[in-house]
Amino acid sequence: MLQIAAHPCVPRIEAGLAGLTEEQIAVARVKAAEQGISLQASVLRLGIVTEAELLQAAAQKAGREFVTAIGEHVDPEALRAVTANVASHYHVMPVALREGRLILATCDPFAADLEHEIGLVLGDSREISLVVAASTIIGKAIRTFYGVGAATVEQMISAEDKHDNAAAKHDLMDEDKAREASVLKLVNQLLADGITNNVTDIHIEPYESDLKVRYRVDGMLYDAGVPSTVRHFREGITSRIKILSGLDIAEKRLPQDGRAQVDVSGRRYDLRVSVLPTRYGEAINIRILAQTTLIPDLASLGMSPLEVHALGRLIYKPHGIILATGPTGSGKTTTLYTCMHLLKDTNSKIITIEDPIEYDMPGIVQMQVAPGIGFTFARALRSMLRHDPDIMLVGEIRDLETAETAIRTALTGHLVFSTLHTNDAAGAIARLLDMGIEPYLLASSIEAVLAQRLVRMICPECKQAAELDPEVATAIKSLTQQEQVPPVFKGRGCSKCRFTGYRGRTVITELLLLSDTIREMTVAKRHANEIDAQARREGMTCLLQSGLAKAFAGITTCEEVLRATTGSIL
Numbered sequence: 187m188l189q190i191a192a193h194p195c196v197p198r199i200e201a202g203l204a205g206l207t208e209e210q211i212a213v214a215r216v217k218a219a220e221q222g223i224s225l226q227a228s229v230l231r232l233g234i235v236t237e238a239e240l241l242q243a244a245a246q247k248a249g250r251e252f253v254t255a256i257g258e259h260v261d262p263e264a265l266r267a268v269t270a271n272v273a274s275h276y277h278v279m280p281v282a283l284r285e286g287r288l289i290l291a292t293c294d295p296f297a298a299d300l301e302h303e304i305g306l307v308l309g310d311s312r313e314i315s316l317v318v319a320a321s322t323i324i325g326k327a328i329r330t331f332y333g334v335g336a337a338t339v340e341q342m343i344s345a346e347d348k349h350d351n352a353a354a355k356h357d358l359m360d361e362d363k364a365r366e367a368s369v370l371k372l373v374n375q376l377l378a379d380g381i382t383n384n385v386t387d388i389h390i391e392p393y394e395s396d397l398k399v400r401y402r403v404d405g406m407l408y409d410a411g412v413p414s415t416v417r418h419f420r421e422g423i424t425s426r427i428k429i430l431s432g433l434d435i436a437e438k439r440l441p442q443d444g445r446a447q448v449d450v451s452g453r454r455y456d457l458r459v460s461v462l463p464t465r466y467g468e469a470i471n472i473r474i475l476a477q478t479t480l481i482p483d484l485a486s487l488g489m490s491p492l493e494v495h496a497l498g499r500l501i502y503k504p505h506g507i508i509l510a511t512g513p514t515g516s517g518k519t520t521t522l523y524t525c526m527h528l529l530k531d532t533n534s535k536i537i538t539i540e541d542p543i544e545y546d547m548p549g550i551v552q553m554q555v556a557p558g559i560g561f562t563f564a565r566a567l568r569s570m571l572r573h574d575p576d577i578m579l580v581g582e583i584r585d586l587e588t589a590e591t592a593i594r595t596a597l598t599g600h601l602v603f604s605t606l607h608t609n610d611a612a613g614a615i616a617r618l619l620d621m622g623i624e625p626y627l628l629a630s631s632i633e634a635v636l637a638q639r640l641v642r643m644i645c646p647e648c649k650q651a652a653e654l655d656p657e658v659a660t661a662i663k664s665l666t667q668q669e670q671v672p673p674v675f676k677g678r679g680c681s682k683c684r685f686t687g688y689r690g691r692t693v694i695t696e697l698l699l700l701s702d703t704i705r706e707m708t709v710a711k712r713h714a715n716e717i718d719a720q721a722r723r724e725g726m727t728c729l730l731q732s733g734l735a736k737a738f739a740g741i742t743t744c745e746e747v748l749r750a751t752t753g754s755i756l
Contacts, residue, residue: 211229214234237320242318244296245317250317256279256319260281260331269308270328270332272304277292277293283312286312287314288313290317291318291324292316293321301315333413333416334412369419376410379410381448386402387401387473390424390469391464392417394466397412397416397423424461430459431446432445439463440463441461457472460473482524488693490695496697498528505597505598505599506602507603509632510522510635510636511607512607515640516638519605521638526538531549534576535551536549536551536578537553537578538551538580539555539566539567539579539580540554540555551575562588563583567591576600577603578601579603581604582607585621590627593623593627597631611636613714614635614637615628615632615714615717625708628708633700638695639750640692640750643689643690644742647683647689648677649677654671677689687743694732694747695727696726697727698726729750730751
């Protein structure tokens with residue numbers, strides 16, 4: 187288990203407590219004594235005041251300027267004057283150069299002789315002045331302008347230079363240990379930064395003269411902003427991640443998959459690591475899964491009340507198959523885990539077979555496939571039946587053998603949940619027929635197919651009324667057969683949402699229930715488009731309609747819905 191600590195910055199401030207009542211301070215003192223922390227840290231943890239309020243009062247007493255934000259553009263000369271190592275060590279951020287004076291932001295307005303000490307370290311003749319800002323603001327600015335792990339990379343580069351200039355005077359074993367410790371620290375910083383920024387995937391991609399690190403946030407990729415010099419340590423980074431996830435560091439020719447667990451700020455996260463050999467090295471993908479983020483109920487997923495009611499009835503059926511469909515990353519597994527969470531407290535035995543196990547669920551027997559030794563979905567399904575389960579979750583139907591076994595299992599009195607990669611709900615029936623499943627078996631076993639996508643939600647901090655682009659408005663009128671488009675909203679863009687206008691995601695769905703008519707059409711091998719049209723006549727809300735309903739309710743945008751359902755925003 188790897189422990190990753192967050193960067194603490196609790197300033198030594200008394201002035202900010204002056205406005206508190208004696209009762210509030212007394213409570214804070216008790217908590218501080220119990221937890222072994224400072225009075226100021228206790229006040230912040232209790233939420234009596236915010237860090238900004240505490241710092242603003244202290245800055246006023248210290249006679250320093252208080253800044254609420256560090257702009258998107260910082261004087262390049264000020265950045266060059268302060269190394270990443272100094273900025274990280276002292277937790278200061280260069281803000282500007284004013285009349286030859288270097289302005290630094292700090293979260294400790296009463297730090298004695300900080301200006302003098304930093305001046306000596308920098309060896310700069312310019313005078314240094316301090317302004318006060320919240321530690322989170324400073325930390326974010328350091329990451330933005332210097333890059334994630336910039337101080338560590340800078341130290342590693344410096345160590346390499348020293349080694350090259352005086353190799354004979356050094357103990358090589360000590361240098362190797364120091365280098366390994368620095369790489370470990372850099373990897374920890376990447377993981378901690380990704381986790382604190384709600385990243386779902388960290389992509390590390392080697393190129394001929396570069397090493398890119400990108401984050402996936404709410405389904406979209408962003409540059410993580412690491413310093414360009416990190417490319418010199420890509421072998422060390424790859425080896426460290428392999429060791430962390432239990433992979434073979436000597437094997438560089440074949441893909442590998444591994445897992446790890448880390449703790450960040452007292453919360454546990456599972457990491458799914460995939461390594462691929464490429465022309466210029468090994469590409470790494472790290473999927474981050476918080477163990478405590480299991481969705482408690484269907485409504486919390488973002489489904490409509492009608493779909494919650496319909497799916498809520500289906501999951502308690504004694505037998506049949508319920509399929510979740512959609513592309514990779516559309517939330518299918520989360521939906522099925524939510525169903526398992528609702529069912530695990532019943533008097534039913536539940537067994538899952540997954541690849542890989544994404545969440546540990548107490549009360550449920552979970553297995554992971556191992557194709558290398560012949561333990562496939564189909565073989566696991568056959569073995570599961572000997573344990574007399576009531577409900578089974580099959581991670582994915584990938585081939586004819588798995589599909590046939592799942593269907594025959596459902597026909598013999600078991601409830602089976604699984605996923606399938608298709609674009610819409612009706613496409614699942616066509617896909618299974620194409621695999622070679624007999625139509626009458628499909629018609630007899632499938633109860634429902636849920637197709638879904640994830641769309642980004644408008645950031646609540648910067649949400650505002652907006653005008654639709656004329657082309658988008660015309661497209662929506664054509665798709666919905668409406669003469670007028672209801673009022674819509676957009677996110678203006680702010681620091682909370684990385685200036686994208688979006689924060690978080692919700693699901694849009696279409697739930698196809700197999701009525702008698704649709705079962706007859708399945709037996710007759712009718713085209714997926716005909717089955718889809720019939721389902722709509724029977725009341726099915728398609729993905730586009732589900733998404734636009736959320737857009738008109740101010741939850742997401744029309745552009746985001748079109749991107750998720752049609753692949754284009756025109």
